[in-house]
Amino acid sequence: MSNPLSIYNSLSRQKEVFEPLHPPFAGMYVCGPTVYSNAHLGHARPAITFDLLFRYLTHLGYQVRYVRNITDVGHLENDADEGEDKIVKTARLQNLEPMEVVQKYMNTFHRNMDQLNTLKPSIEPRASGHIIEQQELVRQLLRKGFAYEINGSVYFDVEKYNRKYKYGKLSGRILEDLMANTRELEGQDEKRNPFDFALWKKAAPGHLMKWPSDWSDGYPGWHLECSAMSIKYLGEVFDIHGGGMDLQFPHHECEIAQSTAALGKESVRYWVHNNMITINGQKMARSLGNFITLDQIFRGDHPLLEQAFSPMTVRFFILQAHYRSTLDFSNEALIAAGKGYQRLMKAVETLGNLKPSAASTVDIEDLSEKCALAMNDDLNTPILISHLFDGVKIINSVNDGTEKIDDKGIEALRKLFDDYVFKILGLRDETQDSKTDDLAEELMKIIIDLRGEARTRKDFTTSDRIRDELKKAGVTIKDTKDGVKWERG
RNA sequence: GGUCGGUUGGCCGAGUGGCUAGGCAUCGGUCUGCAAAACCGGGUACGGCGGUUCGAAUCCGCCACCGACCUCCA
Known part of the structure; x- marks a missing residue:
């Protein structure tokens, strides 16, 4: 690895050389979906971004353990006692068991992820399967005095934590500012401070998803599962934690607080966040109701869609933007991405039939170096793709006879395309699907x-x-x- | 209101002090019976106003606009 991989760490707000704690192993935890409705285009972004990182780390020779959770416990609808668990709510609306809801949307999510050609994580833990670990973490926080119990619920004491450690370092927030800006919620007197967050919630009567505990029949708090499961599978300190930028606060900030308070040390070494997909300049999100599900995209079945777009078109579309930039959805942009993808695939086919010459007029080694540089520069896939299109030009020119390439050059070019197009970018030649x-x-x-x-x-x-x-x-x-x-x- | 980020050509999207990003669209040419594809070539750009500099899309300041987070969210 002559030029090392640099990756942007949200914690330091700069690119840092990636050096895993225990080479050749690398650990990566990514926040997965809450499975209470169909996966939409927005979900494709982190899935593809961290699939890319997983693939690239593997390509660099690391032995990667990639953990991505499934949140199947649900979160509260809002920060009030009367808020309803989203999974429970969907279950009630559809007249299903909560676990039936979970299973249904988890199945869809997995199918969509397969369609997008993302590799399966090494471990895909579910929050409901780790209630014991989460409870243990709560006990630990209680023992260390960073949590308090009241009426069967347990809350994290942010102010106390802030006195010893600094709360808000990831999102750049200052506790005093938060205190000044947090609006008072009626009937929320359980918490000592409005910015304290639940570690364990006592279930309201009739609540469907609940587990026994030292404190009450209830369910774990919003942020606990990621701390508990990342520690369990990757260790107290691990390399990468990923997720969408919108999770930075409060979710990841609370994770840091919980883990740091419980362990007495920082858990995550590199925080990596992908940006949002926007539609008409606004974030696409379930809560905003402006989302298009992946199934709708693949079928062309949505009022905003002029046509269907294949999974690889979507993947290519996402990879054509840098993961830390917003990416705006439009039919025009998807059509352009689809055509570019087609052109790339045709060139791959042509590459397979290329005839060697005695001499070469093209420099594949130089191209290969440029590709590596682009990826090592914080996974700059748009630049990588621009270099791959230089490769496309070479392939077509050789095919047209305006350039020449020797045996070694062809071999190098085939390896380059195989590595970058298929193994790293994770594209699949779906143009071949119809030719069988x-x-x-x-x-x-x-x-x-x-x-x-x-x-x-x-x-x-x-x-x-x-x-x-x-x-x-x-x-x-x-x-x-x-x-x-x-x-x- | 607080914190952070953005504003690039017809569209998407890189770039961070001088060196063609790229894709899609478009125009001209080559090839072809004509197309298609491919190749060759062209045009169109850095929100506004100042400043620093030999030189700024790139650094600094101010202004305008857009967005994210501050409530679940990928």
Whole structure:
């Protein structure tokens, strides 16, 4: 690794060289979804961003343990006692068991993630399966005096924590400012301070998801599962914690407070946050109601969609922006991404058939170095992709005969594309999916032969009619110097 | 109101002091019976106003606009 990977650490607000605690191992924890409704485009961003990081760390030779949780306990609807657990709420609305809701949307999430070609995490722990660990963490915090129990609920004492450690370091918040700005909530007198947060909540009568504990029949607080499960599977101190920028405060800030208070030390070494996908300049979120689910995108089944977009188009679209920038959704942008992706895939196909020359006029080694530099610079995939398109130009030029490449060059170029396009960017050639149809192949051969005969007769009326009709049916004919080719679309 | 980030060509989106980002769209050319694809070439840009500098999209200041977080959120 001549030039090391640098990654932006939200904690220090700068790029830092990535050096894992225990090389060659690297640990990464990423906040997964709360499964109470269908995954939308916004969920694709962290999934793909951290899939990219997972893939790249693996490519660099690290043995990565990638933990991504499933939140299946639900959070309160709002910061009031009468707030309702979102999973419970959905369960009641759909007349389902809470765990039925969880299962249903978890299944959809997994299917969508497979469609987007994200690798499965090494461990995918569920909050409901780690109630004991969470309770143990609560006890630890009580023992150390950073938590207090009242009416069967346990809260984290932020003010006390702030006196010993500094609360707000990740999000740049200052406790005094928070105190000044937090509005008073009626009937919220359980907490000593409004910014204290629940570690354990006593369940209201009739509440469906609850577990026995030292304090009450209840359920764990909003931020506890990530602390408990990351410590369990990655250790008290681990390398990377990822998630969406919107989780920075309060979720990750509270995680830091809990873990630090319980362990007496910082747990996370690199905090990595992806930015949001916006729509008309505004964050796409379930709570804002401006979201498009992944299934809707794949099917083209949403009023804002002019057409369907394939999973790889979505993946490419996301990778064409840097993960820390906002990315604005529009049909135009998706269409452009889809075409760019197609062009990349066609070049990969061409690369497979390239003929070597004795000498080479192109420099693959230089290209390869540029690609590595781009990735090492905080996973700069837009730059990487721009270099890959330089590769596309090389491939097509060699194919056209305007450039030449030798055996070694072809081998290097194939390795480069295999590594970066497929292994690291995690793209899949879905243009091949439709070409495995034997019957279509046979039929097309017959049609192309007939059209060829017409062309030999110079009967262009007939040959053009065949081409036009096929175009209408979604098949494009191309008369190349290597013979007639066809493709869908 | 507080904290943080952004404003780049027709669209998306990189870049951080001088050196073509890239994709899509568009225009011209080559190739082709014509297309398509590919290749070659062209045009269009850095929110506004000042300042620093030999030189700024890039640094500094002010202003305008947009957004994120401050309540669950990827």
